Amino acid sequence: MTNATPRPMRLDALAYGGDYNPDQWPEEVWHEDVRLMREAGVNLVSLPVFSWPQLETSPGVYEWGWLDRVIEVLWAGGIRVDLATATATPPAWLVRRHPEMLPWDADGRRLEFGSRQAYCPSSPVWREHVARMARAMAERYGEHPAVVLWHVSNEYGDHVARCWCPESAAHFRRWLEARHGDLDGLNEAWGVNVWGQRYTAWEQVEPPRRATGPINPTQLLDFERFSSDALLELFRVEVDVLREVTPELPVTTNFMSIFRELDYWRFAEVEDLVTDDAYPDPADPRAHVPAALNYGLMRSLKGGQPWLLLEQAASAVSWRDVNVPKAPGRMRIDSLQAIAHGSDGAMFFQWRQARYGQEKFHSAMLGHRGERSRSFRETAAFGRELQRLAPVKGARVRSRVALVVDWDSWWGSSAAESLPSQRLGWLAQARAWHGALHALGHAVDAVRATGPFDGYDLVVVPNLYVTDAAQADALAAFAAAGGTVVVGPFSGVVDPTETVHPGGAPGPLRELLGIEVDEPWPVPDGRAERIELDGVGYDAPVWTEWIEASPEASVVARFAAGVLDGRPAVTRRGHGDGAAWYVGAALAEDGLVEVMRRALADAGLPARDRIDRDLEAVTRADDATDFTFVLNHGDHEVVVAVPDGAEDLLGGGTVGPRLVLPPLGAAVLAAPRAAEPPFVTLSETTE
Structure with missing residues (x-):
């Protein structure tokens, strides 16, 4: 079932709050929580995600009273509820009555109860019980005015994405x-x-x-497809019940950014609102770059519709080998980045930091020191600041560039052992190509390989290992109509049955690109091949290809060393009113930036002359106003050129034509909507 008309969430402001686990605390704490939530500007909480055993203490015996009281306390405090169906993990009594519902690993071992997601997605017993629990929740709470969103299960596939039982x-x-x-x-x-x-x-x-x-x-590829579909079927079991009992309430399940195990294009078709759990690593100074790619996917899953950041960390997480806290100001700019990229709010895991269990060292809005904790002071300050961004709610990101995200190609190029190289990872390629466009100043949407491509000037395809005629036709039509397509290595290799296309790669893309790949030429570990572009050499440390270019394709760059010396590395072929490029190597960062700079120019799009990878600018817009978020993710001051006379919603007053941003500084500039989104660059002067 596809949800053609998404139901809106009834919330007048940008969402702010987090997961709330009141059953971990004495009842007298609840009123104090609501007092502090109001002080912090919280208007939405998620509960009771993992509370099935507390709600149904034994088969058919429900203890609703505590949840009734919690919802009433929140409602009285003006706080809305993203109500979970509590089906994120089964209660122990259900597992012990039906051990056959436990999952198996690939070695044929049954996984035990004691963590979460202790179920086989295909189990009819599990499906029967989640449908029953979802119905019980919907019938009891579906008409409560505090409930504005259904939260089905939790992070599907996080622990059990595949089962071999x-x-x-x-x-x-x-x-x-x-x-x-x-x-x-x-x-x-x-x-x-x-x-x-x-x-x-x-x-x-x-x-x-x-x-x-x-x-x-x-x-292997079919098993990947099946496993994603099995979890999607499980999701639909609950969605169907909720839509039957509460047809007006929107439904979501929280995604995990760009997640290999599930085809989120198909999941998003079923729900009303895309929500995401995002945890960029504070120890990585470049973490904001892949985060931008994640958010580009989230806003694109439902055609540009605003989404919601449902989980992030106020400071440290608890599941990395080394869990580095967020420095002062980092939580704020991380939250602003998600909102810049289309989120209609900023939520956290969790509200109050746990004292016991697997996540007791995971940070929270209200840390172990209560309102004296740094995390509370920072989240309360940001909650007040967030109110200034109310006009942004509902606005959509303006982007002229899209990147193809294709789960079949991701699965096919990573599941098998018998590949030319295990070093050409789909996600690494996607992040590298996105990172080059990010450095050059562009917010990048995500698209399927079949489109639609309306509104874009440039579509990049880092890898399309599994390619069919419909995808090739859609990309060719886009180029013929004036678009620019850039296709990366190891694309057009096999059809959806993992059969090599007649004549080899790039298969159905051959006519569009004007090239043939005679043989992949992966680079041994510890070595790097070279390409030459406009007299400058760039490394290709992972992958190269022996390319035969047709007379219709011009050679943009050639290999400059080794067996492939002098052979084409990057090509361009005019196609209709547009062009199609092929990049036959996995290039290092500097080379990829230069290729993308030329592709942007070919598409008639601007690119930054000077690069500071910590500078990010994204524009959301409604019919009348551009809201341009200018973010400095670095530990140094940046000076940028911005539209003159724009109003800074965060700092107040008007700015331009220069804007000085301190380390972790941000501005949100409101100006009348322009024909093209503002393009923010480093200022020529710092005076």
């Missing part, structure tokens, strides 16, 4: 039969004549458990 095996076989029709179709799709893997009965097919050697890559 007998129930999953049976479900996998049913999925395969629906996809391939019959055994002949399966055998054809899987290419079973290699290594004698022909199947003569469905019962012979199993999930790809640990085997004697490399496993059929098509079987």
Whole structure:
């Protein structure tokens, strides 16, 4: 079921708050919590995510009273509720009555109860019970005025994204039969004549458990698809119940940024509001760059609709090997970055820091020292500041550049063992290409390979290992209509059954790109090949390719060393009113920036002459106003050129044409909407 018309969340301001776990605290603490929430500007909390055992203490025996009272206390304090269905993990009594619902790993071992997500996604017992619990929650609380959003489960796939148990095996076989029709179709799709893997009965097919050697890559790809679909089916079980009982309330489940295990394009079709849990590492001075890519995906999953940052850390997390706290000001700019990229609020895990359990060292808005804690002082100050950004709510990010995110290609280029190299990672490529565009001053949306591409001048495809005719046709149509396409290495290699395209790569992209890849030429560890672009050399440390360019394709850069010396490395072919570029190497950062600079120019888009990777500028807009967020993520002052006469919603007053931002400084500039979004660059002078 696709939700064609998303239901809005009834919240008049930008959302601010966090996960609330009142069942971890004595009841007398609840009123103090609400007092401090009001002081901090909190208007939304998520609960009771992990409270099924406290709500249903034994089969069919419910203890609603404590949750009734909590919701009433919050409502009286003017705080709305993102109400979880409490199905994030099963209660112990359910697991012990039905141990068959526990998941198995790839070695055939059953995983025990004692953490969370202790379930097989395909288990009919689990599906029956989550539907029953969702119905009970909806019937009791669905009409309460405090409830503005349904929160289904929690971070699907975080701990159990794949299951290899007998129930999953049976479900996998049913999925395969629906996809391939019959055994002949399966055998054809899987290419079973290699290594004698022909199947003569469905019962012979199993999930790809640990085997004697490399496993059929098509079987692996289908299992990735199936596993994502199995969790999507589980999500739909609850969504269907909630839509039946409470048809006016919006539904979400919290994503985990760019997450390999689940195809979020398909998940987002089912829900009303995209929400994300984001935890950029404070120890990484560049963490804001991949965060921007994550947020570009979140806002794009429903066609540019604002989303919501549902979880972030006020300071340190508890699950890294070294959990570095956020320096003063870091939480603020991290929150502003998410809002800049389309989030209609900033939420945290969690409100009050736990005293026991697995997350007792995970920071919270209200730390162990209570209102004396640094995290509370900073989150309360930001809550007050956030009110100045109320006009931004509902505005959409303006971007002319999009990056193709394709889960089939991610799965296909990473699941199999028999690849030319294990060093060309899909996510690493996507982050590198996005990072180059980010450095050159662009906020980047995400798109499917089939589009739509309306409104974009440049579409980049870091890797499209699995490619079909519909994708190639959509990219060709975009270029023919005047767009610029840039395709990265190891693209157009196989079809959706993991079969190499006739004639090899780039398969159905061959005519658009005007090149053929004779052979991939991965680079051994510890070495780097070189390309030459306009007389300057750049490293290619991971991957190169032997490319044959057609007469219609011009050579932009050539390899400058090794066996490929003098051969094409980067090409461009005119196509209709636009152009298609091919980059046949995984380039180091400086080389990729220079290639993207030329591609932007080819698309008629600006690029920063001088680069400071800590400077980020993103524009959200409504029909009348551009809201340009200018953020300095670094530990040094930056001076930028901005539109003259804009109003700074954070600092007050008008600014321009120069703006000085201190370390971790930010401004949100409101100005009449322009034909093109403002393009912020470093100022030519610092005086």
